[in-house]
Amino acid sequence: MTTAAHDERDVRPGRQRTSLGLAFALTMPGVVSRLAGLHGDPAVMAVVYGLAIVGAAFMLSWAAEVAQLDISAGLAIALLAFIAVLPEYAVDMVFAWKGGNAFEEFGRTCLGPGDTGESPCSLALANMTGANRLLIGIGWSLVIFLAWYAMRRKNAASATPGPSLKEVTLDRTHSVELAFLTIASAYSLTLPLKSSITLLDAAILVSLFVVYTVRISRAPAEEPHLVGPALYIGGFDQAKRRATVLALFIFAATVILLCAEHFAEALVETGAEFGISEFLLVQWLAPLASEAPELLVAGLYAWRLNTNGGLGTLVSSKVNQWTLLVGTLPVVFALASGSLHGLPIVAQQREELFLTAAQSIFAVAILTNLSISLREAGMLFGLFWAQFVLGAIVPDRWHGAELVVVGVVYLLLAATYFVRQRHDVPRLMRDGLRTKYAELTQQA
Helix, strand or coil: CCCCCCCHHHHCHHHHHHHHHHHHHHHHHHHHHHHHCCCCCHHHHHHHHHHHHHHHHHHHHHHHHHHCCCCCHHHHHHHHHHHHHHHHHHHHHHHHHHHHHHHHHHCCCCCCCCCCCCCHHHHHHHHHHHHHHHHHHHHHHHHHHHHHHHHHHHHHHCCCCCCCCCEEECCHHHHHHHHHHHHHHHHHCCHHHCCEECHHHHHHHHHHHHHHHHHHCCCCCCCCCCCHHHHHHHCCCHHHHHHHHHHHHHHHHHHHHHHHHHHHHHHHHHHHHHCCCHHHHHHHHHHHHHHHHHHHHHHHHHHCCCHHHHHHHHHHHHHHHHHHHHHHHHHHHHHHHCCCCCEECCHHHHHHHHHHHHHHHHHHHHHHHCEEEHHHHHHHHHHHHHHHHHHHHCCHHHCCHHHHHHHHHHHHHHHHHHHHCCCHHHHHHHHHHCCCHHHHCCCC
């Protein structure tokens, strides 16, 4: 492939080198602490290791974008799909592995005598459900809100204002991601009915990811739309570009592997020290660290009014999370426990899984016509926060009921959308699973 074309005035080398330097600087305290075996206050160490993961995730994101210039389309898709979930996977793998060890020692509860905190099995699911809900509730809605504001700002500065942005429309080619996300979301509704996420579930979800990868690898090669540091690196000559990308991959992956376990442990210790629920810390703080680069890239696309690129990126990531990420957790757990037992699901995690699956069903229901309006983005954003508002109101003895209530609301709204857009559903599934890309590229 050739180097992505760009306007030199948009590259701003000094700014991009600063961004690269800042990402590198974020990783250093965590790397030094890890290699030197330093220990400190859990909250401080959680910040140190969390920032290291954020810096590494930014590097991975930039390297993955630039790598599209030098490798085949099929390999690029497979590589990018794995990289997209690597930071999240690394943290979740730590909890799944610890859960497997605890299961081997203590049995299904994964808790030893006298332990009163959350089990690592619960924390593995907490991290996964939080990441999935953040991606839709914050990520998807963020793209629409930013694009609306950017359009409004552009119109205000123009002598001849154009129409305001009322909805974001995806290209027909994104039917592929949405069709597979619909299947994965429908299957995920069965998980809360089970006592564990089994190796059979893993086989089904990972197989779905493989089929999805094969399907999307048939997409015609396109010149990647690079922004920020990725655009700067993409302008290097071929040898320098490839060496830079390889160095970023190796360094970032090393940082994540060095810091993920200590970040996870520091979060749990912080919760215990300050009386904060470690479940909530792992569910929301950890995913924010690993999802930050992806959300920022999608936000930059939206700010530049490339809404198809911004929302399409997040939809693709959701497919990866619901298939590859969820599917590998039982495998890691089984390896750590030395058994064929699945990752246990207890009451609270059952409710969390139900809410996460219901949110995903509602999200794909909205996008069955390949568009999402400003009002619908507001619904995703508002319902995401509804669980927290209700959680602060309901009595402790009813804790968890708010998750079920919001989940039911998601499903009722999804049913309404599926009925209203019932003619779009068969077309979406046909386009996503069967229609050739040559036809998909011809916009209806």
